[in-house]
Amino acid sequence: MEPKVSHSDLVIVGAGPAGSMAVSWASRFALNTRLLDDKPDKVHNGQANGLHVRTMEILDSFGMATQINKLAYHLREICSWNPDPDDESRLQRTQRILAKVEQHGRFCQLGIYQGFIEQNFLDFLESEGHVRVERNIETKCLQLDEDNMTDHNAFPINLRISRQVPASSGDTSDTNSDPSAEEIVKTKYLLGTDGGHSWTRQQVGLEIAGGKTKVHFGVMDVIPITDFPNIQISCAIHSAKTGSMMTFPRENRLVRFYVQLGETGSERDDLDTDQVTIEMIAEKAATILSPWSLKYELCDWWSVYTVGQQCAPKFDKDNRVFLAGDAVHTHSPTMGAGMNVSIQDAYNLMWKLGQVIKGTAQPRILSTYNDER
Incomplete structure (x- = not known):
C-alpha cells in the first residue's frame, strides 16, 4: 500500500516552547502548517522555569501575558x-x-513552569482554529530535492512520518486510519524545534559545537x-x-x-x-x-x-530547513535561559517566513535569521 501524500507550506517538528511559538505565528498568518511531536502530551511538571521581560513582551503580543502574569512568581x-x-x-x-x-x-522576570506556558500556546491555537498538535508522530526519513531548493513556490522537502499509537484526544488527524500507516508530507519549508538531540539537525548534517x-x-x-x-x-x-x-x-x-x-x-x-x-x-x-x-x-x-553550552555554526539549510531552540543551541537549564532564547528564535524567524510564504516579502529576508540569532 502506497503511503498517503500531502502538501504543506510549513512543517514544524517538535511542539515545545520554540515549536509552539512558531506555530502560533503560522496560525496568525493562516499558513497551511503541520505541527508534529513524538510525545503523547505536553510537559506537565518541571523543566524550564522562568520567563524574561522580552519574552513576556512577545507573549503579550499574542494575548498570553495576562494569564501568565497572574499565576507566576514576580522576581x-x-x-x-x-x-x-x-x-x-x-x-x-x-x-x-x-x-x-x-x-x-x-513585566519583570517570572517564575512559572514550562507546562503552563505550553498550555497557553495550546489555548491560543484552539481559539484561532487553524492548527493543532499532532502527537505520537515518528519522523522516519527526510529527503531534499536539491534541484528545487531555490524555487520558493516548490515543495522540495519530503518528510516521511508515521503514527506510533492511535491519535490522542487533542489531535486532528484521522483516528479511523491505520495508526501505523506512513505518510509523505511534501512541504515548502521545514522547521526543527525538536530539542537537543534534534533528529532534524542530524538529517541535514549540521554539527553542534561545544560541550x-x-x-x-x-x-x-x-x-x-x-x-x-x-x-x-x-x-x-x-x-x-x-x-x-x-x-x-x-x-x-x-x-x-x-x-x-x-x-x-x-x-x-x-x-x-x-x-x-x-x-x-x-x-x-x-x-x-x-x-x-x-x-x-x-x-x-x-x-x-x-x-x-553548545551551538551549531548555522541555523538553516539553504533557507528551506531551519532550526530553533535547543535543536541548534543548548544552555545550562538555569532561570529559563533555554526556553526564553527558544521562543525568541521562533518569533524572529516566523514573522519573516510567514511573509515570504504569503508573498509579501522576498525570500532573501530569511538570511537575516542567522545573522540576528
Whole structure:
C-alpha cells in the first residue's frame, strides 16, 4: 500500500516552547502548517522555569501575558547568603538587591513552569482554529530535492512520518486510519524545534559545537518546610564547606532549588549522575542551608543536569530547513535561559517566513535569521 501524500507550506517538528511559538505565528498568518511531536502530551511538571521581560513582551503580543502574569512568581528581589566570617558554620545575609521603583515596568522576570506556558500556546491555537498538535508522530526519513531548493513556490522537502499509537484526544488527524500507516508530507519549508538531540539537525548534517563540563547540579521543585527566613525570595546561598545553591520561588507555594552536587572525575568527588535520587538532592540542600532546617511537603519534579553550552555554526539549510531552540543551541537549564532564547528564535524567524510564504516579502529576508540569532 502506497503511503498517503500531502502538501504543506510549513512543517514544524517538535511542539515545545520554540515549536509552539512558531506555530502560533503560522496560525496568525493562516499558513497551511503541520505541527508534529513524538510525545503523547505536553510537559506537565518541571523543566524550564522562568520567563524574561522580552519574552513576556512577545507573549503579550499574542494575548498570553495576562494569564501568565497572574499565576507566576514576580522576581523583584534577590538575596545573597554567605558564611559568617566569625563562625563559618553559620550563614548570614550579605546582600539584598531590590528593583528600583523606576524599573517596575509592566513585566519583570517570572517564575512559572514550562507546562503552563505550553498550555497557553495550546489555548491560543484552539481559539484561532487553524492548527493543532499532532502527537505520537515518528519522523522516519527526510529527503531534499536539491534541484528545487531555490524555487520558493516548490515543495522540495519530503518528510516521511508515521503514527506510533492511535491519535490522542487533542489531535486532528484521522483516528479511523491505520495508526501505523506512513505518510509523505511534501512541504515548502521545514522547521526543527525538536530539542537537543534534534533528529532534524542530524538529517541535514549540521554539527553542534561545544560541550559539557563535569559540574553537576540537582534541581527540585518542592513545597519546602523550613525556618529559613528568605525562602519566599530568590536567593544565592554559599556555604563554607558544603557547596552552593540557588532558590527560585514558583507558583502554588513551590520553590525551585538548584543544588550543587559535585564534579565527575574530580579528586574529591566521583559523582555518578545515574545514581542521584531526590533524597540525595534534598539532603545536600539541607546541609548547605544548615543550621536552618529544610524538609519538603511535596516534590513536584526533580532532575540532574550538567553545566554546558553548545551551538551549531548555522541555523538553516539553504533557507528551506531551519532550526530553533535547543535543536541548534543548548544552555545550562538555569532561570529559563533555554526556553526564553527558544521562543525568541521562533518569533524572529516566523514573522519573516510567514511573509515570504504569503508573498509579501522576498525570500532573501530569511538570511537575516542567522545573522540576528
